[in-house]
Amino acid sequence: MTRLPPKPDLEWNAAGEPSARAFHDVYFSGAGGLAEAEAVFVGGCGLPELWYNTERFAICELGFGTGLNVCAAWRAWKKTRSPHALLHISSIEACPLAAQDAARALERFPEVGDLAALLLECWPVRAYGPQRFWFPQDGFALTVHVGDAAEILAGLDARFDAWFLDGFAPSRNPAMWSESVFAQVARLSKPGARLATYSVAGAVRRGLETVGFEVEKKPGFGAKRERLEARFLDRRRP
Template structure:
């Protein structure tokens, strides 16, 4: 059993300069002292051909190395809101080894009043230092941030997506060589779609050669401010058209799982219909009360990270609903052995899980009313009280029928 912590080491910031924070461990700034926001727009947004590159696209993916203060995410989000193609979705996928606390992000964001109210919305979902995936969704804008807290080489090796653009925004190569290794740049190539573009502030020779070795065509461009040059790169091939989401989706099951799926598909523009023999919130999801708590284990393993990520995502989804009551939950140890296990678990976690010698305090946990949560997640999605007895694939769709053979629904796909 591994005893590695389940949380990342936090960023250590030096605020002695009026221009903004420096990373004490790397001796480098998080953003340009001249104008961090304008540098981001010039090096990353314009450097990757945005917004022109996403015009006519239904789905666009931007990858980033070095989430930092979240400035690139905010600048990208602002541009997306201004130029988003109708009904399109943008996924921003980033990696950060040393996450900032929410309070540190508040202090950093004070430098960019023009980014309000986006900073407020991002802070409302600001991720913890927990290792692994953190998914922040802003469905009203068709925008989502997926930030992975881990060492970059470990995070990229576990990923499988195709980016249409990359922001290479780690600290300077001379001060953070692990972020710019050939292995990392090869992973960037593996995760790039045809025609993907890269923007970065550095022109270091080994980065230029590393991108070329990873399959990119690289050119130097005029830099921002006092920096004479920067790099742009393009992955071979022509960007492929993105497939639209299914027009109609049928979901069997109207509990928490079915409602979550319905909400996700509806948010992507699909028509959704739900079937459940017991009606909305049947079965366990119709219970009058429940607890939303993290599943805790004394180990840093993939399934542990996954369940903790699911807990955080669920909490962010539910916290604005009626029937969600924050305030924490405690677990009592049934014997000395379990008390020791709880103490060990708390030692791996951040301040949201604490062992006080008597109880395990889960401060982020909550009490919920499942039926009310499910109803709000379903929203206007129709729920039919019917039992699906058979499913048949036909040319181009799926047909659902009841026990009498009567067609209940035809859909493009079924869950």
């Protein structure tokens, strides 16, 4: 029998926002998921300015979730990309949502409704391994990798310009914020690569600094007081 990835056990609040019971954590901020994605991840990585006048730009995301961060980055790319430029997002997810659950979550964000519809048409199936999607009208490619983040990253041979670290909280999902994951993030980063995450946990800050990132706290989104932005300088600590 073919082994399948686990299904997320979802709980929905009165506002129609999903959370994962196994991790006791939400998929996006109740203060505004799209605004959070744009402020914490897109803006936190210096986008769209960082990709101006580039022919190719690569983002790796840890925590595909509802696909909302992908839609936010895709939206910014559509508005600002150079002609013939290509954006490739590689996103990793251990427990992929069913398409109907993603649709229920994304319907709260009509600003990206057209992109969400395109994404939902080809929503990744519940199976391990990479699944690739191409949107030629926007010069946008998406690869969703289903499985363990450390294992998937170790198997990649790529270099990324930016990172979105959006797994569930480190205290509840430590495997995604492990030393081995941070080591792979550094290995796969281009010089000067940018990284953004909502988490300011000490283990996250120290882990990133150890593998060569310069880390800076920034004002957080919504109820969160702080978030992190980082730049890869390859100043590895012994």
